[in-house]
Amino acid sequence: xxxxxRVRLTTLALSVGLAVSILTACSTEQKQGSAKIDTYPVIQxxxxxxxxxxxxxxxxxxVQHVEIRSRIEGYMDRIxxxxxxxxxxxxxxxxxxxxxxREELMRATASLKNATAEAKTAxxxxxxxxxxxxxxxxxxxxxxxxxxxxxxxxxxxxxxQTAQTGARLKLALTQIRAPFAGVVDRIPNKxxxxxxxxxxxxxxxDNRQVFAYFNVPEGExxxxxxxxxxxxxxxxxxxxxxxxxxxxxxxxxxxxxxxxRNTGNIAFRARFNNPQxxxxxxxxxxxxxxxxxxxxxxxxxxxAFELQDKLFVFVVGADNKVRMRSFVPQLRLPQLYVVQSGLxxxxxxxxxxxxTVKEGDQIQPQxxxxxxxxAQLAKQ
Numbered sequence: 123x124x125x126x127x128r129v130r131l132t133t134l135a136l137s138v139g140l141a142v143s144i145l146t147a148c149s150t151e152q153k154q155g156s157a158k159i160d161t162y163p164v165i166q167x168x169x170x171x172x173x174x175x176x177x178x179x180x181x182x183x184x185v186q187h188v189e190i191r192s193r194i195e196g197y198m199d200r201i202x203x204x205x206x207x208x209x210x211x212x213x214x215x216x217x218x219x220x221x222x223x224r225e226e227l228m229r230a231t232a233s234l235k236n237a238t239a240e241a242k243t244a245x246x247x248x249x250x251x252x253x254x255x256x257x258x259x260x261x262x263x264x265x266x267x268x269x270x271x272x273x274x275x276x277x278x279x280x281x282x283q284t285a286q287t288g289a290r291l292k293l294a295l296t297q298i299r300a301p302f303a304g305v306v307d308r309i310p311n312k313x314x315x316x317x318x319x320x321x322x323x324x325x326x327x328d329n330r331q332v333f334a335y336f337n338v339p340e341g342e343x344x345x346x347x348x349x350x351x352x353x354x355x356x357x358x359x360x361x362x363x364x365x366x367x368x369x370x371x372x373x374x375x376x377x378x379x380x381x382x383r384n385t386g387n388i389a390f391r392a393r394f395n396n397p398q399x400x401x402x403x404x405x406x407x408x409x410x411x412x413x414x415x416x417x418x419x420x421x422x423x424x425x426a427f428e429l430q431d432k433l434f435v436f437v438v439g440a441d442n443k444v445r446m447r448s449f450v451p452q453l454r455l456p457q458l459y460v461v462q463s464g465l466x467x468x469x470x471x472x473x474x475x476x477x478t479v480k481e482g483d484q485i486q487p488q489x490x491x492x493x494x495x496x497a498q499l500a501k502q
Contacts, residue, residue, distance in 0.1 A: 161486040163473040164438050167465055168420045168492045173412040174455050177361060178336040178390075184403040185393075186302055186328035191320055194295045196220035198315045205309050208399075209300045209326070216298040216323055223296060227289035234282035241275040248272050304328035305399065327403040332396050334360060334372065336409045337387035343377075345414055358392050360401075361408040370395045374411070415453065419461040422499055425473050426459060435465070436472035436479060443484050444472055457499040 199219035203209055251268040254260045307325040311317055338346070360368040372394035381388045392409055394401065401407075426433050426449075433451060436444040449464030465471070472479065473490055 159486045162475045163490045164470045164487040165473045165490050167467050169467050171416050172418050175410050176413045177408040177410050180334040180336040180407050180409045182405040183333045184327035184329040185331045187403050189325050190323045192317045195319050203306050207306050211303045213300045218296045223293045227293050230286040230289040234286050237278040237282045244272040244275050332394050332401045334392045334409050340386050343388050359410040420458045438470040438487050444479050
């Protein structure tokens with residue numbers, strides 16, 4: 123009897139355990155069947171032609187920049203301008219004192235007056251001799267001698283005039299004037315200094331407009347000149363040394379005639395207006411130029427994440443499950459990546475919520491049209 127009870131109790135326990143297991147399994151299945159699948163926005167990469175900004179180190183030079191040098195030897199008599207001053211064309215900058223040039227001019231002037239007086243006397247003599255020769259009082263030879271003397275004196279007048287002009291030019295060299303309007307640079311020699319012929323007095327820069335010279339690799343040069351979009355966008359910007367943009371845009375106006383074999387680069391020249399004289403000769407900066415990309419595959423940067431120095435996105439498969447996929451970027455544009463490899467234009471990419479999903483999660487995708495998400499990125 124005791125053995126029978128034990129069997130009944132064991133059978134009852136097994137029945138209760140089986141019932142509990144069945145109820146638990148049913149409850150789990152009901153929970154899984156009732157789990158809600160979240161909706162996430164997805165996009166497809168955009169294929170389009172676009173331009174991207176590329177920066178090149180530039181050497182900035184004034185449109186006109188010359189060295190002002192003394193052409194004579196003497197003492198710095200007076201300085202009429204200050205360093206950094208803007209001067210007009212023809213304005214007096216320096217005067218160099220050399221008394222020898224003034225004395226030379228005085229001698230040349232005296233010689234000219236003397237030759238002129240002698241020539242007038244000779245003219246009177248020629249007239250007198252000519253009258254006597256007509257009356258056969260003297261021979262014709264005497265007339266020829268008088269005329270030859272007058273011709274010699276007239277030649278002396280021309281020689282004296284040339285000497286006087288030369289002396290005036292030398293004296294004029296003692297006053298140094300501005301060859302064009304511009305800004306005066308440093309003045310190393312002060313008043314009273316001995317200046318030699320050819321010594322540098324200052325430099326003068328007309329920086330109302332400046333040139334920016336920069337080098338472009340051959341491949342990028344070819345992309346630029348062969349793409350109509352780039353040629354239409356030949357306006358460029360100038361990034362100053364403080365990383366701020368120059369207020370005026372420039373324009374590419376010259377490209378060198380040959381490529382440097384040592385560097386593989388070709389030189390460009392852009393011109394910028396500089397009405398406030400902010401840019402100085404010898405300044406540094408970067409020219410920002412638009413370069414074309416044809417058939418670029420674009421995805422938003424916010425859809426990508428970095429893992430172990432690689433970029434990934436979540437791609438939504440046909441079963442609506444997300445899977446990680448790496449891609450290689452070609453360029454990084456504002457808010458966008460240009461994809462070089464790893465993705466295609468038909469892929470569905472998780473646009474938002476990459477922090478809340480994991481590999482293999484199933485989602486309910488909601489496709490965002492390209493114009494809509496591109497417009498959103500443009501506002502950011």
